[in-house]
Amino acid sequence: MSVTVAHTLDEALELLAATPSATVLAGGTDLMVELNMGHRRTDAVVCVNRVGELRSWRHDPGTDTLRIGAAITYAELMDAPLAGFSPALAQAARTVGSPQIRNAATIGGNVGTASPAGDGLPVLRALDAVVHLASTAGTRDVPFAEFATGPKRTVVQPGELITGVTIPVLNGFQGYSKVGVRNAMVIATASACLAVDTNGHTVRLALGSVGPVILRAPEAETIAVQAADFEAGTIDPEAIPAFAAAAAAAARPIDDHRSTAAYRRRAIEVLSRRLLTRAFPAPTPGASS
């Protein structure tokens, strides 16, 4: 097996073009497990977590968007200054693994693995992130919604590298919650990200671990938008159960050795209700309760 450490983006892309079957290695926290368990084999590895272009991030004040390089780690995402741009991504980052894992694991790796349980992914889905891909043939941008085609399957082509993701910097509440069985090193049984865009008057709810890919809950979002007063930061409390029920209905969970579909659906209902209540802590004045 050959292992090559790339130091620039061009170098990485050249290496991938020369060996399209090569496997990209970032933090290795998914890949090394798969290789060790024999779930995956590879003859060539291109290591990208020292590539400067992937290790950087940029806030564009004009569009008020944040571009995060693929090799930015969870440890970096959970602290200032990045945490200020996306509180939900920071929250999700804090729930990942252990300090050792968060120091190594990258957002690009989370996106690349495309596990329905990936903690960063519901946030990217809620924020309508764009994934940036590059190869020697050029670059392309893929909406996160179209990036994963199934559990651990993506649109990334041989020779292509994830260079980063771009998310909007929203004004409004953002929260990420997951149900897991212990306080650290826990894979989500079910997870949800809620993001409110106070300026654009939208509420976005994305669900993890309850479908082959990360899901949105459009009906629930509509219920919330109709019931919310974005200026006052209030919501009609009667809408909250309907919102939670619609979120649960949007989930497409399965029974497996970690949990049952029924419990996962229930967990989504609870997480959604709690997130919406946190987003709009005060009821609309005069609303029936």
Added chain:
Amino acid sequence: MTVTEPAPTSRFVRADGPDKVTGSGRYAADLTLTGVLQAAFRYADVTHGRITRLDVEPARSMPGVLAVLTAADVPDVRYGPFVADRTLFARDVVRFEGEIVAAVAATSAEIARRAAAAIVVEYEPLPIVNDVEAALAPDAPLVHADWASYGAADPIVRDRNDASYASITKGDADAAMADADIVLSSRYVADASHAAPIEPRAVLAQWEGDKVTIWSSTQVPFDARAGVCETLGLPANRVRIIVPHLGGGFGGKCGFHVEAHVAALARAARRPVRLVFTRREEFVVPDRRREGMVVELTTGLRGDGTIVARTGRVIIDNGAYTADSGFFSQLAAMHVAGPYRIPHLHVEAHLVYTNHQPSGSVRAPTAPQACWALESHTDELAAAAGLDPVEFRRRNVVDTGSEGPSGQTYDEIGLRRCVDAATAAAGYGRDLPDDEAIGVAVGWWPSFTAASGAFVKIDGDGSAQIVTGAQECGTGAVMTLRQLAADELGMSPDDFQLVYQDTSVAPYDMGATGSQTLFNNGRAVVHAAGQVAEQLKRLAADHLEAAPDDIVLADGQASVAGTPSRTVSIAELAGIAAGGELLIGHGSGAPPSAPALVGSSCVGDVGMAAFVAPQFSCHAVHVKVDRDTGVVRVLGVSAAHDSGTIINQIGARGQVEGGVMMGIGQALTEGTRYDDAGRQRNPAMLEYKLQTCADAPPIHIDFVEIPTPDAGPRGAKGLAEAPNVPTAAAIANAVAQVVGRPVRQLPMTAERVWNTLTGEDGVS
């Protein structure tokens, strides 16, 4: 006397600590030898099947492979400490997924694994026994068709899939039950769980002529040696087991496992051979899984809440072979009887074969699950009697002078004081939010008596050694032996080096099992050190021209009592001794005998109904239940223990903390799940959720130290297993208070708690 803070004199640093925390300590997997080969096993492909074809040629012909072994290449020996139902390699039939069919030694681990996979095995499928209750049906398929022909230890009562039946009977339970004012029945089901030591086991074997040295990560080197001798037909003095640093055991490394396989490979290959388990193998292969259990209990009360009768039935999942599990039936029966005064009792237990991984001693075998069932039942009884659960226990638990369920009368014991201490520390009875509660459970555990030996010597320069058969598995118990020898000889613990974990150097000890190191080997060390003390006193008496009886050993000096100026250092005496009668002591203090049982009768009696130096405990656990998701958080644990005198406070507190954390894991997040064929569905750290540091609640510890007549050195009883007994039970009782009724399955996962909250647990 209740001690909560470590006494300053007993604060000493473990000798193995710096090695372990700096990473310089060497474990079995770190060792290597010139020319070493790597081993791999081929495991059964089915959980129950008759081997119709076994072709090892594809492995043997692979370049780099130097030995391939199957049942045909080793002596035809069936072994097992209680029932001889096991062979080194599968003979004709495989009975669980981790059964070893063949072994390979090759120049690299990769080649060995590939070769093992290349072996061709074909099976005729046999019916799979996957349900421990169904296995007891008269027409159930047999896991061992030839069970009746197997040898077994005398007291073991067997019938078909029931590998060991035990009952304890006292009085007339049925008649008393008929007269009781309140009768309540409960049923509880506990999943199997695992010891999960951080170090997966590793074995390295090397032959020199007809002698073999085996480095093994075992908790019980003498047991491992006995297994090698029995299965390979060798005398004990040609097998030497050495244990490097052990990366934890929790019972999972008790018993004899794969040492003989590796030794046999090394002999066949004429090269040293090394085997290192993967985490998956550590989960699936050893006969050391904590047994799954079904418990049914009925208890009769008088109107005032006094227990008058109990009947109980325990069904224990033995798995495919009987490891040390032969004593589980009687021990489980004792644990569902519990430390209560019960005039009329009939409890019975069956140890039942299935096509699962075999069960074996994991920290306090049978006790946490049985205690969980019993103590949940006890809270139900208290509610039925209209009594507070703690008050109910105060009325019914055994105390000094009372008769226990098996007809044993207890000397000084501290169970009530444990209840007082744990509930006081937890603030039991204070107001809590609706979603929080404090649950209380009591537990008990015997001290195990066994033969055990040690040597103590002081060399010419005055430095001392303890050469002991005892095994350190991380508890610090062996380290504590230095303190006992030091006190006996008036020296400091730091004056002693330990030589241990080598069967060819030290006398026998049972190993790091049964919480027995200090209890039994401590006695041996005191005995051996006492002999050296006598020698020193004689030498000092000559030197100082005094009577030996007047010599006092203290602070590294021998002096004449009352005349401190007449003194000689122990080092100087050692120098004198070096020219003549060497300073050597040997000890194997006589173990205390089992207490008498009066008025009870036991079937399948393996000596577990009489508790020598019984240890008692009470845990009070404060939990918070998320009613929406069923997620349980443990906010605090108060643990009170009567383990007699605490000799090493730091070590003892570490044991309680570890036992509590293991109990929380068993209570909430661990648990093995099986598929339809009896294969484990979660044999990996990702899916088998142990507790992490981030989950650890504050743990308050009280030791209730009272004099115990039949205890070990200085009144110490065992301690390592006891803290694992009542934690899950106390958590269950707290959860049941919040939820409104008990969760009848262990672990009480979030989903099961939620099902109970919503009434979807399928039990009323």
